[in-house]
Amino acid sequence: MPIYILDKTFVLETKNSHYVFSIDEQGYSHHLHFGRKCSVDDYCYYKAPFENTNHTKRDMFTEEFSFFGGTMYRECDLKVKYFDNCREADLHYDSYSVSDSTLKVVFKDKHYGLKLSLIYEIFNDFDIIKRYSKLENESKFDTEIERFYSAQFNLPDESPYKFKNTNGAWGAEFLETETTLEGGCLVFESRRGATGHNTSPYFIAHQNANEESADVFFASLLYSGSFKVVASRDVFCKTRVSLGINDFDFKYVLKSGESLESPAVIAGFTKGFGNMSREINKFSISHILPKSFSKKELPILYNSWEATNFDVNTKGQSTLAEIAASIGAELFVMDDGWFGKRNDDTKALGDWYVNREKFPNGLSQLIENVNNLGLDFGIWIEPEMVCPDSDLFRAHPEYAYHYNTRQANTIRHQLVLNLTREDVQEYVYNSIDYLLSKYNIKYIKWDMNRPFSETGAENLSCPQALWYLHTKAVYDIVDKLKEKHQSVQFETCSSGGGRCDLGALSHFDQAWTSDNTDAIDRMTIQKGYSLMRPVKTMRAWVTDTVGYNKQTSLDFRFNIAMQGSLGLGGDLTTYSKEELEICRKNIALYKEIRSIVQFGNLYRILDFDKDEILFNLYVNDEKTQAVGFIAARGTRFYRKSINLKFKGLCENKRYEFTFDNEKYEKSGAYLSSVGVAAKIIGDNYSRIIRIFAK
Ligand code: DGJ
Numbered sequence: 184m185p186i187y188i189l190d191k192t193f194v195l196e197t198k199n200s201h202y203v204f205s206i207d208e209q210g211y212s213h214h215l216h217f218g219r220k221c222s223v224d225d226y227c228y229y230k231a232p233f234e235n236t237n238h239t240k241r242d243m244f245t246e247e248f249s250f251f252g253g254t255m256y257r258e259c260d261l262k263v264k265y266f267d268n269c270r271e272a273d274l275h276y277d278s279y280s281v282s283d284s285t286l287k288v289v290f291k292d293k294h295y296g297l298k299l300s301l302i303y304e305i306f307n308d309f310d311i312i313k314r315y316s317k318l319e320n321e322s323k324f325d326t327e328i329e330r331f332y333s334a335q336f337n338l339p340d341e342s343p344y345k346f347k348n349t350n351g352a353w354g355a356e357f358l359e360t361e362t363t364l365e366g367g368c369l370v371f372e373s374r375r376g377a378t379g380h381n382t383s384p385y386f387i388a389h390q391n392a393n394e395e396s397a398d399v400f401f402a403s404l405l406y407s408g409s410f411k412v413v414a415s416r417d418v419f420c421k422t423r424v425s426l427g428i429n430d431f432d433f434k435y436v437l438k439s440g441e442s443l444e445s446p447a448v449i450a451g452f453t454k455g456f457g458n459m460s461r462e463i464n465k466f467s468i469s470h471i472l473p474k475s476f477s478k479k480e481l482p483i484l485y486n487s488w489e490a491t492n493f494d495v496n497t498k499g500q501s502t503l504a505e506i507a508a509s510i511g512a513e514l515f516v517m518d519d520g521w522f523g524k525r526n527d528d529t530k531a532l533g534d535w536y537v538n539r540e541k542f543p544n545g546l547s548q549l550i551e552n553v554n555n556l557g558l559d560f561g562i563w564i565e566p567e568m569v570c571p572d573s574d575l576f577r578a579h580p581e582y583a584y585h586y587n588t589r590q591a592n593t594i595r596h597q598l599v600l601n602l603t604r605e606d607v608q609e610y611v612y613n614s615i616d617y618l619l620s621k622y623n624i625k626y627i628k629w630d631m632n633r634p635f636s637e638t639g640a641e642n643l644s645c646p647q648a649l650w651y652l653h654t655k656a657v658y659d660i661v662d663k664l665k666e667k668h669q670s671v672q673f674e675t676c677s678s679g680g681g682r683c684d685l686g687a688l689s690h691f692d693q694a695w696t697s698d699n700t701d702a703i704d705r706m707t708i709q710k711g712y713s714l715m716r717p718v719k720t721m722r723a724w725v726t727d728t729v730g731y732n733k734q735t736s737l738d739f740r741f742n743i744a745m746q747g748s749l750g751l752g753g754d755l756t757t758y759s760k761e762e763l764e765i766c767r768k769n770i771a772l773y774k775e776i777r778s779i780v781q782f783g784n785l786y787r788i789l790d791f792d793k794d795e796i797l798f799n800l801y802v803n804d805e806k807t808q809a810v811g812f813i814a815a816r817g818t819r820f821y822r823k824s825i826n827l828k829f830k831g832l833c834e835n836k837r838y839e840f841t842f843d844n845e846k847y848e849k850s851g852a853y854l855s856s857v858g859v860a861a862k863i864i865g866d867n868y869s870r871i872i873r874i875f876a877k
Pocket of ligand 1: 488519563695
């Protein structure tokens with residue numbers, strides 16, 4: 184898939200789309216096209232628009248990357264302050280270079296020696312481009328960066344766009360929102376130090392799209408810190424969107440000779456939200472997730488948190504592991520409570536050594552028991568935090584972010600460690616490295632249970648860089664640990680799904696989706712997750728949480744949890760023989776369908792929130808096998824008798840399956856246009872259909 188250069192017009196060609204921009208006679212960049220593929224010869228040099236006293240050219244430009252300076256009055260991507268207090272950049276085109284699938288276009292502010300590179304990458308077989316920006320200080324003086332977004336996108340049409348994002352909370356992650364932007368700005372952001380549970384670091388823009396049709400433009404930041412997505416629509420009906428590190432309380436001093444790369448953004452154009460999610464899913468597996476496990480099936484885990492809370496010991500955990508093994512689990516994860524004096528959430532974060540009262544002989548005995556059962560062993564840790572009541576804090580109170588003049592606010596009795604300090608980074612790395620080196624641990628659940636506050640960082644000459652440096656330190660530590668301990672999987676968790684963006688998923692193999700394991704709520708949470716994140720990273724447990732909304736059967740809970748990477752989290756010691764048999768049966772089924780769920784293509788056919796019925800179909804790449812999950816909470820008005828219409832199958836292939844004890848053999852064409860009659864009756868309706876091509 185080529186990159187074309189026509190004079191000073193750059194054309195990035197993906198499977199089905201073109202992304203085009205050009206440079207004008209003054210050296211400014213202009214976006215020309217983002218959408219369907221046209222003939223490359225069609226694109227021509229940009230002509231600057233008219234200008235009048237109130238609307239300057241620069242203000243009207245649809246730039247690739249905008250900067251503050253001159254007659255620029257709208258939201259822009261870069262704001263700097265030079266050593267002599269000049270607060271305006273003046274960047275003009277300098278040069279370009281292409282290597283393989285990467286294009287770099289360079290702009291320079293010659294007077295102050297600031298170099299800006301816009302870097303684009305395209306990928307075989309994907310309708311996705313990756314972009315990031317880089318600043319280099321070629322002067323002798325410091326330059327202050329007050330804002331540095333990663334990228335700007337200009338949407339093609341004059342009519343208003345609808346923007347999908349999320350408006351979630353703890354226990355209610357990824358709840359979708361849609362807002363029409365007619366004028367002004369729309370901002371989705373986090374100021375919390377991590378992505379958080381509320382909004383998501385992406386945009387999904389459309390005018391009348393649905394799951395399968397009409398144009399969808401999207402971009403997602405690969406960044407887990409405080410972020411900002413700003414969409415605006417001006418008086419000339421131009422819609423622009425910028426994404427990047429949040430500029431709120433941000434500053435970065437670029438010293439002479441230094442450079443700063445923005446987090447990357449992936450962006451694309453598809454028909455329908457379904458294609459978008461499938462594209463993101465596949466792209467993440469090929470190009471985002473850490474390589475060591477991206478193409479491997481993730482194990483079925485048992486996590487003891489909901490069963491035992493902080494009350495962990497060798498005997499109790501071994502008993503749970505025995506039952507977990509007997510029903511087919513593959514990995515046993517011991518959660519919070521195993522370290523320091525951790526008997527509740529009031530103390531000990533930071534003391535990452537084994538609690539000898541609970542584990543008099545260390546963790547070896549438990550791990551040996553678990554391994555002897557044929558299970559791998561995993562452990563929980565919350566490395567970025569410290570409790571004031573901990574040995575670590577008593578020895579090093581300076582390790583936490585703080586201001587000497589302010590009382591630090593604890594949340595869940597904990598403070599955030601200043602991970603911009605090298606000694607703190609070393610402490611965190613060494614603590615985990617020690618555990619991984621000493622014990623046969625194959626899985627780390629890396630938690631992060633509070634947002635930042637009192638963010639004083641005396642170690643930094645520019646403390647406002649901490650927002651970015653903290654996130655970078657997390658990524659660096661995880662990468663370094665993964666490099667040394669290549670067989671260990673990492674899970675990102677932040678009070679549930681508070682940090683599972685595509686940035687985190689560039690370093691962690693999977694995510695804890697939500698502390699809300701109620702299967703009814705999970706249908707909504709999981710749908711929101713699947714929009715812009717790969718399905719296999721979505722950890723989903725079957726637990727004993729029933730009845731926040733409505734009692735659900737064990738089969739029902741499995742149905743929902745099997746739509747991501749299956750786990751279990753209930754107190755297995757209380758399960759009856761029949762219940763354990765239900766677990767065994769479903770786990771065995773999941774092992775058979777796991778590759779289709781984790782690596783296949785998800786078609787969201789019926790939406791529980793709109794249709795009262797959930798119907799998700801996962802189809803393998805060859806379209807020879809599929810698995811459908813149907814679930815409904817209960818029937819109203821004596822219905823529902825509906826025709827389940829399938830999507831994503833091959834029209835000409837014939838498929839066999841059994842549904843409600845009836846055998847079917849139908850063509851893909853028939854299944855997509857006529858479908859199969861289903862009687863959705865009663866509470867806890869739950870069916871899983873396996874479909875095979877003949
Ligand atoms: C929050 C996580 O989301 C839970 O799964 C659990 O690990 C607790 N923290 C432990 O404190």
